[in-house]
Amino acid sequence: MEFGAWPHVTGDLASARKNASAFLDGLQGDRAQLARQHWGATWAGTGDAYCRLADLNINKKEYDEAAEAWLCALTAFEVARRLVADDDPRKADVSAKVEAGLQGIGLSFGHEVETVQIGCGDLGDFLAYYLPAGTPNSRAPAVICVSNEEEKGPTLLGRLLPVVIGRGMSVLVVSHENIAIHARGGSEIVLSHCFDHLSLRSDVDSSRIGIYGDGLSASLATDFAAYDRRIAAAVCDGGIWNWTRSLRSVRWMTSTDGADKDIVSVRRSRLAGLLNCPILVVAGGRGVVSVPEAIKLQAVCMAAHIDVDLVMPQLIRGGLGEEVDNFVSSDDCIFRWLEQKLAPESTQERVVG
Template identity: 65%
Template sequence: MEYAAWPQVRGDLSSARRAAAAFLDNLTFEDRSGAADRQNWVARWTGIGDEHGVLGDRNIRSGALHEAIEAWLCALTAFEVARRLVDEDDQQSADASARLEAGIQRFELSLEQKVERVQIECCDQTEFLAYYLPAGSPDLCAPAVICISGEQESGTTLLGRLLPVVFGRGISLLVISHDDISNCSRSPSDIVLSCCLDYLSARSDVDGTRIGVYGEGFSAVLATDFAASDRRVAAAVCDGGLWNWTRILASVSWITKAADVVDEGLASVRRSQLIRRLRCPVLVVAGGRGIVSVSEAIKLQADCMAATIGIELVIPRMIRTPEGEVENFVTSDDCIFRWLEQQLARK
């Protein structure tokens, strides 16, 4: 990839995200120099993020608030690209995560896009902290999305990735970590998430009839269970019950000692039964770093179409390299939140 392909640091968010998506789509590693390429690209995207951060700081000092916010969001996108290119146990990964946290803290300088740390109280008297990002003015009654991080991802990391995605969409976010949900051992996850929905519904700047849920990675299972148990959920990005269905298949195969024991007709009926538990529009993220296989998701969608059940699929673009797969998170996140924006629009 030629140096001329690197994005110019101008603080324009849409251009920065297009450049990041194009870079990820064209990402390749040569067999011999893959490690060196990876290190160089991590350093370059970290540098791009740092330059955007400096530009944002300069804009805030000159009173250009909107331009400062856009530059900081560009920085967060660049740092996330860098984070995706390194292994989790690499020191550069820790550096990228630290820069993400610093980028979020910059928002404390902004009265327009202030990120709050809020306390969620559960029914079992336990409590935990979450991030809340308002859609805009306190007088605005906006839709909101409960976002649950993946099992090996912090709420801070997820927030840093999503801030550039929701900018300008008029959607509030409540970002919580998978660990916080799991640590409330005395209450099932769906009860804990209902407490999160209670918190949002009580806010004057949130429309309680337009609250969705988005589960990242294994948290997609939690999102499914929550949407099935709480009819107030207006839209769900989840696994559509496929994780539980896979467990059922595995149990049957283990008991019978046969690999193909389930009749496909019965399987179709069972998949449809699972998805019928959800009373809201559903988007299933299949493949990539998620837990849902593309083949099972396609079967689920076909079953739902036959049963006139509304369901949509997103299949993130994965770039295969000699050292593993890298997801084009830019395009998949944009697709997910475009869908949520449409589903949660006032009708």
């Protein structure tokens, strides 16, 4: 089968994500270069087909089927977005379709994505996006999700909706730019206000709130989890980004090859030890943590009995020198981990797929 050339769509989310994952895993060398030139439009067209199917199902009042078709569309648009070059005008068009898809979810799913205002006192206010877990009469876990440095909140929300819905957890999505613009210490205060917003909601269990930082926001997630001991689980960088920058500065200023290996090991353990919750480090791919550094961190943390897990997305190097990661498999793994860590203690399992 030539992935990306689908004669029809069925609205089956599991199949749509399986095909997207297989397509991304198949990108290699010349195939990846051709994908940049041709397949972006094909995947965008597939997303459009899912949107038409969703509209048809809404007209027939088949709302569950419509919601699933919208989720399939968001997955297809995310694949297209990663294939289209950043300077290609089609990139903005696909992003606009993602935002339209978010509105479609509200029409068919029964409850819309809420735009909420987070008040941060002297640090100002900003808008975030909240999707409730959809479990009435119960308090569900929630995750604060911070987009990477290149994306807005709605883009991340569009990518995460297909993997979050059905897991019984709420998500509050915020843009990296709203968090990272503040001086040192400010980002932690702003994220604490996000936590406060969730903890005051009647549908959220304040003892089971986690944080996920995408891209450079993984460092912000680490800083926040160390600052605010209420966080129950963190998908972050374990302090590696800040430590690596500091180490490079020392090397540059002293013209040496770096600190003693034992000192480095102790430093890694101390950084991770500041976190009062289980952490998951995303290594490789488009993240900020290299695989060797993540493996060293995990070894040190295991010796210190610190709860650290790793996930390593498959990275495909395209023929044009650009990189594409399999967001489908990595997001599934990340939110399966969060689902387990934020579950009631009696049902938690230490399993990462």
